[in-house]
Amino acid sequence: MTDPVEVPYWLLAIMVLVTLWAIMARLLMPTVRWFFRRRLTRLIEEVNRRLHVKLPTFSLTKREVLIDRLAYDPRVLASVRTYCEVNGTPWGVALKRVETYAREIVPAFNAYFYFRFGNRIARAIARMFYRVRLAYRDHNGLADVNPEASVVFVMNHRSNMDYVLVAYLTEEQTALSYAVGEWARVWPLEPLIRAMGAYFVRRNSQNALYRRVLERYVQMAVEGGVVQAVFPEAGLSRDGAFREPRSGLVDYMLRDFDPGGDRDILFIPVGLNYDRVLEDRTLLAEANRSIKRRSTVRAMGEGAWLLLRSLLGRLRGRPESMGYAAAGFGIPVSARDWCLEHQTDPRRLGQRERMGFSRTFVTHLMERIGDVVPILPVPLVAWLLLHAPDRPWTREALEQAYRQAVEQLDTRRNPPYIPHRDPAYAIDVAVDMLRERGVLIQHQDGMHLEDAHRGLLRYYANTVSHHMDPPATANC
Numbered sequence: 373m374t375d376p377v378e379v380p381y382w383l384l385a386i387m388v389l390v391t392l393w394a395i396m397a398r399l400l401m402p403t404v405r406w407f408f409r410r411r412l413t414r415l416i417e418e419v420n421r422r423l424h425v426k427l428p429t430f431s432l433t434k435r436e437v438l439i440d441r442l443a444y445d446p447r448v449l450a451s452v453r454t455y456c457e458v459n460g461t462p463w464g465v466a467l468k469r470v471e472t473y474a475r476e477i478v479p480a481f482n483a484y485f486y487f488r489f490g491n492r493i494a495r496a497i498a499r500m501f502y503r504v505r506l507a508y509r510d511h512n513g514l515a516d517v518n519p520e521a522s523v524v525f526v527m528n529h530r531s532n533m534d535y536v537l538v539a540y541l542t543e544e545q546t547a548l549s550y551a552v553g554e555w556a557r558v559w560p561l562e563p564l565i566r567a568m569g570a571y572f573v574r575r576n577s578q579n580a581l582y583r584r585v586l587e588r589y590v591q592m593a594v595e596g597g598v599v600q601a602v603f604p605e606a607g608l609s610r611d612g613a614f615r616e617p618r619s620g621l622v623d624y625m626l627r628d629f630d631p632g633g634d635r636d637i638l639f640i641p642v643g644l645n646y647d648r649v650l651e652d653r654t655l656l657a658e659a660n661r662s663i664k665r666r667s668t669v670r671a672m673g674e675g676a677w678l679l680l681r682s683l684l685g686r687l688r689g690r691p692e693s694m695g696y697a698a699a700g701f702g703i704p705v706s707a708r709d710w711c712l713e714h715q716t717d718p719r720r721l722g723q724r725e726r727m728g729f730s731r732t733f734v735t736h737l738m739e740r741i742g743d744v745v746p747i748l749p750v751p752l753v754a755w756l757l758l759h760a761p762d763r764p765w766t767r768e769a770l771e772q773a774y775r776q777a778v779e780q781l782d783t784r785r786n787p788p789y790i791p792h793r794d795p796a797y798a799i800d801v802a803v804d805m806l807r808e809r810g811v812l813i814q815h816q817d818g819m820h821l822e823d824a825h826r827g828l829l830r831y832y833a834n835t836v837s838h839h840m841d842p843p844a845t846a847n848c
Contacts, residue, residue, distance in 0.1 A: 425523055425546035427483065430596025431569060435480045442474040442589055443467070451584040466581070473585040479549065481569035486547055490568050494540040498533075502646070502697035506541050507789035509744055510703045517704065520635055522594045524625065526737050527642040528614060528745065529603040530835070531649045533697070538601060538642060539568075541699050548601045549593065551621055569598075573621070575606060590624040594637060604734050604741075608651065610659035612834030617738045623730035626718045631711035639737055641702035643745030645835055647695025647805060656827055695805055700744030700789045705737060746789040747836050752777060753802035754832040755840055757812075757821060764818030771799045781839065788839050 430438075442448065452466045498504050510516075517523060525548065527534060539548055550570040562572075571593075577583060593600060604617035625637055649655070710733060711717065718726055756773045757765065775795040781787050792798050803819070806812040811825040821829065 422544065423546055424544075425517060425599055426519070427547060428597035430593065430598050431481050431547065431549070432483065435478055438478045438592075439471070439474045442478060442585065442592065443471045445588050445592075448585055448588050451581055455581045469581065470585055473582050474589070477571050477573075477586055477589050479569050479571045480563070480566040481547075481549070482567040483547075485567045486569060491539065491543045494536045495543065497536050498540045498697065501694045502537075503695065503791075504537070504540070505696060505698040505746065505789075505791040507698065507700040507744070507746060507791075509701065509786070517638060518636065522597055522635055522637045523599045523704075524594075524622075524637060524639050525599070525601040525642050526622075526639050526741060527601065527603055528644055528738075528741050529605045529608050530612075530644050530646060531608065531651060533646070533650055534603075534644055537644065537697055537699060546599045549598050551600065551602045553607070587624045587627070590621055591628050594625050595635065597635075604738055608655055610655045612831040613837070614738060614742065617731075617734045619727065619730040619734040622734050622737070623727060626707060626730055626733065627726065629707055629711070629718055631708050631717055637707040638704040639707065640704045641737060641740035641744055643700040643702070643741050643743070644698075645746045645748050645751060646697045647748050647750040647801070649831075652828065652831055656831055660827070695750055695801055696746075696748045696791055698746035698748060698789065698791055700746050702740050702744040705740060707733075710736075742838050743786060744789070745835065745839070746791060747781065747839060748791065749798040749802035750805055751832045751836040753799065753806070754829045755836055758826075758829060758833050761821050761826065764815065764820055766818045767799065767803070770803070770819075771795045774799055777840070780841075788836075 448470060452463070452470055455461060456463055456466050523546065525538065525542075527538065535550060535552075542548060547569060550565075550568075551573050552565055552570045553573060553575050565572075571589065573586065574582060590600075602621050604619070604622065605615040606618045606620070607615060609615055622639075629637060714729075716729060718729060721729060752774065753770065756770065756777065778790060778793070778795065781790070792801075803812060806829075807814070809825070809828070810822055811829055812819045813822055
């Protein structure tokens, strides 16, 4: 019993490691988890005191619990049964696919990461490269929003910077859950985006089972009060103008909506605009079919390189100006009021009628988004230049045309937001940027457009042409 026992060193090392792991698991890990859980609870209490729209319980629920709730939702299981009968698929196989879809869709929201790191990173990037401006058509913003209502931000899609810009501008209002396309399902973006509360969507999926799982997640998130952010255009604009909107996610939200229920859905229109879009040349080349659509990694690499070049310029004292980036927030559109006005209950409509109802509603939302798209120096100057593309422009003539356009816009009942009212300053900003990019060439008789860059100028003019009379396309 007391005789020594010889064991190999490798076995001794394993035994020591197992012992240390047991001690940590039994004694240290619970203490560590308690410490971080306590800090997280304090953070959530602190955040909820300053947010206009509080963090809902749904967002704070463990991801595995949400996955199980989604995968075993009665409506999802009914679709699984139908899917098995139609395709002859074994129940276990179909259920495994549903669990895979649920795991793919459900985010892994981390409040500590979102508010301690994500917002700070978004703020730093946005303010480092742009002069960021914010406009509220409804001056109280989200302060007057009914706390029992679900909030959905609907936005035009100009750049991948949209995610960063809106997250920064709403950091004192709420935490956003974005609907993100498959482009972001690359490492290391995917875990970071999930931690920020985003959920992934397969665009153009014809898989009925997948669509049912996605539909139920969107409906559960709405019912749970999660503040969502969606792009009805479902992709970046290739020419600066609005794309044809899609009603998919909004239709999911309306499909089970009870106009007489306790919870309303408030859709907040958000119009975004930039003096310079990171991906503008790539988007134009794709629109003109001169290049194939870039891969996600390559497109992001190009944007990252532009940001890095701008940062290096700042460090060397020669910053490359990106101009203004601005967002206009419109007055919330109530789904309840819309249904009552049209005397329609979406739950009682057939599929075709409901889809038509949803498309009409989304078209209305896009019009409201267009109303609050800000007018920035470069887009407005681009619109003016394209009205007389062969004219030599002097600075004085351009400033006068800019002032007249602003005065005309100011006479409207709801004029669009213009971040800087001084025409002289706005012309300096726009002309300098267009010269740097080779769009404007200075000659003795004035500034001329470079023919090779007229497409780029038209891209920016299209972002404000819906505000102007006559539209830019009439003379371009």
